Amino acid sequence: MPHSKLIIEDISKTFRRDDGTQMPVLLNQSMEVADREFVALLGPSGCGKSTLLRIINGLVATDTGRVLLNGKDITGRPGEGCGMVFQSSDLLPWRTALGNVEFGLEVQGVGKADRQRVSRDLLRRVGLTEFEHAYPHQLSGGMQQRVGIARAFAINPEVLLMDEPFGALDVQTRDDMQVELLRLWEDNQKTVLFVTHGIEEALYLADRVMVFSPRPARVLKVFDIPFPRPRREEIKTEPLFLEMRREIGGLLRASREPALA
Amino acid sequence: MSSDSMAGRHRPPRPAIPRARRASPRFLLYAASLLTGLVVWDLAARNVSDFILAPPTSVLAHLAGMVVSGELPAMLGQSVGHMLLGFALAAAVAVPLGFLMGREPRVNAMIDPLVSAFMAIPAVGFVPFLIIWFGLFFEGRVALVFLMCVFDMLVVIAAGARDVDPRLSDVGRAFGAGRWQRFRMILLPASLPFLLTGVRIGLVRAVNGLITAELFFAAVNLGAYMKAAANRFDSAGVLSILVVLSLTGLVIQEGLRALEHRLLPWTVRH
Numbered sequence: 001m002p003h004s005k006l007i008i009e010d011i012s013k014t015f016r017r018d019d020g021t022q023m024p025v026l027l028n029q030s031m032e033v034a035d036r037e038f039v040a041l042l043g044p045s046g047c048g049k050s051t052l053l054r055i056i057n058g059l060v061a062t063d064t065g066r067v068l069l070n071g072k073d074i075t076g077r078p079g080e081g082c083g084m085v086f087q088s089s090d091l092l093p094w095r096t097a098l099g100n101v102e103f104g105l106e107v108q109g110v111g112k113a114d115r116q117r118v119s120r121d122l123l124r125r126v127g128l129t130e131f132e133h134a135y136p137h138q139l140s141g142g143m144q145q146r147v148g149i150a151r152a153f154a155i156n157p158e159v160l161l162m163d164e165p166f167g168a169l170d171v172q173t174r175d176d177m178q179v180e181l182l183r184l185w186e187d188n189q190k191t192v193l194f195v196t197h198g199i200e201e202a203l204y205l206a207d208r209v210m211v212f213s214p215r216p217a218r219v220l221k222v223f224d225i226p227f228p229r230p231r232r233e234e235i236k237t238e239p240l241f242l243e244m245r246r247e248i249g250g251l252l253r254a255s256r257e258p259a260l261a
Numbered sequence: 262m263s264s265d266s267m268a269g270r271h272r273p274p275r276p277a278i279p280r281a282r283r284a285s286p287r288f289l290l291y292a293a294s295l296l297t298g299l300v301v302w303d304l305a306a307r308n309v310s311d312f313i314l315a316p317p318t319s320v321l322a323h324l325a326g327m328v329v330s331g332e333l334p335a336m337l338g339q340s341v342g343h344m345l346l347g348f349a350l351a352a353a354v355a356v357p358l359g360f361l362m363g364r365e366p367r368v369n370a371m372i373d374p375l376v377s378a379f380m381a382i383p384a385v386g387f388v389p390f391l392i393i394w395f396g397l398f399f400e401g402r403v404a405l406v407f408l409m410c411v412f413d414m415l416v417v418i419a420a421g422a423r424d425v426d427p428r429l430s431d432v433g434r435a436f437g438a439g440r441w442q443r444f445r446m447i448l449l450p451a452s453l454p455f456l457l458t459g460v461r462i463g464l465v466r467a468v469n470g471l472i473t474a475e476l477f478f479a480a481v482n483l484g485a486y487m488k489a490a491a492n493r494f495d496s497a498g499v500l501s502i503l504v505v506l507s508l509t510g511l512v513i514q515e516g517l518r519a520l521e522h523r524l525l526p527w528t529v530r531h
Binding site: 057058059078079080088090092093094095103104106107108135136137155 | 431437525528
């Protein structure tokens with residue numbers, strides 16, 4: 001498939017525990033992601049899907065295989081076209097909301113006027129215009145993560161990598177953030193890899209959901225999500241949505257049981 | 262801020278972000294603390310003769326005399342010289358070395374045992390050697406101040422550099438920041454609170470070193486004054502110098518705290 005935006009080839013990763021034993025987290029994983037496709041990587045917590053994301057980003061070195069973006073090998077090279085949204089937002093506490101959104105552009109050497117213009121526009125789009133001078137500790141968890149998303153969008157990345165970005169938020173805020181993310185994404189479609197352990201979240205957001213096994217992670221099944229865009233929250237109660245939700249839930253449960261026995 | 266109204270556009274206006282301000286009760290407690298110290302001192306001095314312990318009032322009178330005669334400003338001006346130079350040299354070593362120790366486990370493994378070994382020795386223990394190497398005067402005093410500051414600052418600055426949340430370094434790397442950018446944009450600001458604490462501790466140690474040096478090398482300035490007063494059994498004279506030192510320490514600490522508040526508006530305060 002020459003038209004794939006992102007190609008992941010044969011990625012394996014084994015971590016060494018403190019006691020010297022080996023812990024394989026990823027075994028020969030390959031996947032291809034099309035341009036502007038929203039892919040959810042769904043699996044139990046700690047299964048290795050976050051590690052896959054960090055390997056794609058270049059934060060973690062892979063043992064085997066490679067990562068291609070637009071046909072170019074970016075394995076182990078952070079900052080090459082990937083924007084990252086972290087689980088706990090991980091804002092720089094000494095920077096204001098605006099300063100945090102500017103961070104990636106500043107690293108790239110973009111001039112102050114330009115990066116402030118871009119960052120202010122993004123803060124406006126996530127509804128935080130009044131808070132541009134606030135420090136992270138003055139913002140709620142949801143607001144912090146909106147800054148984290150704006151920070152990733154600011155560098156206009158080829159691929160947006162999101163590592164359980166709403167996992168630390170309360171249910172109501174999480175639902176609101178999903179709506180907000182879709183609105184942002186539908187305005188400015190990016191290729192997205194979204195790691196989550198929420199079935200409903202994956203179904204609601206993604207074009208394609210890849211369901212992972214427990215560690216070492218491998219893809220159990222891939223689901224194409226048929227709901228039209230722009231998506232409305234109402235789809236969450238449609239029979240097809242509920243049926244897919246049930247099927248994926250069963251799949252995850254079945255994959256877990258041998259580990260318990 | 263616990264909950265958070267979303268869908269950004271039609272949010273009701275929020276009150277301005279609260280800015281941490283030093284509450285007045287804290288200031289009152291601060292004053293009360295100093296006042297209590299003075300009262301205890303005064304009560305203790307009432308029952309003994311002046312040369313065993315002079316009361317605060319006579320020390321104050323003595324100090325006023327020293328200020329009016331111009332003696333105190335002149336002595337302080339001279340003492341500050343070796344104090345600041347010794348401190349500056351110590352900072353010039355402790356800041357880069359502390360960062361290296363904090364970030365490079367191998368450097369730390371090599372230097373940390375030495376630092377721990379030296380910290381147990383009171384700096385005055387080195388005075389005989391310092392006299393041989395640097396003489397009895399200015400250079401010797403600078404060397405002693407340096408020794409008294411450098412280890413404490415090293416330990417604090419290294420701890421700060423080590424303490425930086427690795428997730429923040431990851432943010433830098435994820436956005437493609439190189440080594441120098443990560444140092445300048447992540448490591449340095451993240452360890453700034455510790456750096457300033459290190460400077461504060463170092464400066465207070467330098468005040469300590471200032472008088473120690475003037476007593477243990479050729480006695481000069483404040484040290485000479487203190488020795489002469491002690492020889493006359495003039496406890497008000499001795500205590501005047503001690504009060505000057507403690508006030509200098511207080512002013513330095515409060516000045517640096519104010520600086521921290523300006524430089525670190527992002528740290529959460531209570």
